[in-house]
Amino acid sequence: MDFHTLPSADPTPWTGPVSAQDGLPLRDSGSWIEEKHRALVYFAEMFATGMKPSEYKRGWPHRVYLELFSGPGICHVRDTGAETPGSPLQVIDHEFTRFIFVDIATPAASALAQRLSKHLNSDKVEIWNGDCAEAIDRLVIPSGALTFAFIDPTGIAHAPFELIRKLRQKTRCDLLINIQHAMGIKMNMHQYKPDADSDCALTRFLGDETWKPILGPSPQTFFANYLELYRQKLASVGLGYSKNHVTVNMNKRLPLYLLLYASGHPLGQEFWDKAVAGSDPQTGFNF
Numbered sequence: 001m002d003f004h005t006l007p008s009a010d011p012t013p014w015t016g017p018v019s020a021q022d023g024l025p026l027r028d029s030g031s032w033i034e035e036k037h038r039a040l041v042y043f044a045e046m047f048a049t050g051m052k053p054s055e056y057k058r059g060w061p062h063r064v065y066l067e068l069f070s071g072p073g074i075c076h077v078r079d080t081g082a083e084t085p086g087s088p089l090q091v092i093d094h095e096f097t098r099f100i101f102v103d104i105a106t107p108a109a110s111a112l113a114q115r116l117s118k119h120l121n122s123d124k125v126e127i128w129n130g131d132c133a134e135a136i137d138r139l140v141i142p143s144g145a146l147t148f149a150f151i152d153p154t155g156i157a158h159a160p161f162e163l164i165r166k167l168r169q170k171t172r173c174d175l176l177i178n179i180q181h182a183m184g185i186k187m188n189m190h191q192y193k194p195d196a197d198s199d200c201a202l203t204r205f206l207g208d209e210t211w212k213p214i215l216g217p218s219p220q221t222f223f224a225n226y227l228e229l230y231r232q233k234l235a236s237v238g239l240g241y242s243k244n245h246v247t248v249n250m251n252k253r254l255p256l257y258l259l260l261y262a263s264g265h266p267l268g269q270e271f272w273d274k275a276v277a278g279s280d281p282q283t284g285f286n287f
């Protein structure tokens, strides 16, 4: 395993929950985390296996899983007290040839390294402890690789569009991005004004100010239009297949965030459609 510490790493000591099993940091989460992981894992498995070369198809010899905002690897479900594997530990069994994880918090990145160190695939793992923007500039993805990138920030301001543009310049990739639309956009509508500066979360996430003329209607209408602008931005960097998303709900009535999928190839879209249909028809995933 390779572990890289970047100047932007945040060494602040951990104050969150720790595991009763291994004493290491846990990511505090709600029970909806299982919905997020179900769709992710179903797709990751299909991607890693489906893109593998075989006697019937050329496939991709290098299949990279890249996770920006990876967390410590185990979550604490606060409603039940259960400890459940985080996204890195859920994906690590699949047939990728390289796993790259990035997290700014040193206690989280170190815990993830310890948790993955004994895994059979540990020699395929690299962990970057630092800000995603800095890691993206430094990490090297083999040319000729096909990458599946999961972008899982805690708020839209943490995932500027520039990250996606740079990622696309670096590697051929499909993306799954968590868009925190409920807290990050709809509930904060009152904060977003036509004179907002370039540091405004909506501008950072979209990468420009084209959201300003669509301000005005209800939060729902605004967000639907904003999402359409975001899809157009994805298309402008070659990710033209992003027609559907999964909504992850806090409870039956309260949507929390979206998992938006984007690919440059219709086969990616086909895989995602199957992942959504197959991950669990009972969960209320909607488009």
Ligand SMILES: C[S@@+](CC[C@H](N)C(=O)[O-])C[C@H]1O[C@@H](n2cnc3c(N)ncnc32)[C@H](O)[C@@H]1O
Pocket (backbone or CB within 6 Å): 027, 068, 069, 070, 071, 072, 073, 074, 075, 085, 086, 087, 088, 102, 103, 104, 105, 108, 130, 131, 132, 133, 152, 153, 154, 158
């Ligand atoms: C939502 S959690 C990740 C959960 C994880 N993907 C899972 O499902 O198990 C977000 C993580 O992003 C990290 N983070 C926040 N800002 C960051 C940044 N600018 N660059 C890298 N990591 C960041 C936090 O330390 C936190 O561990």
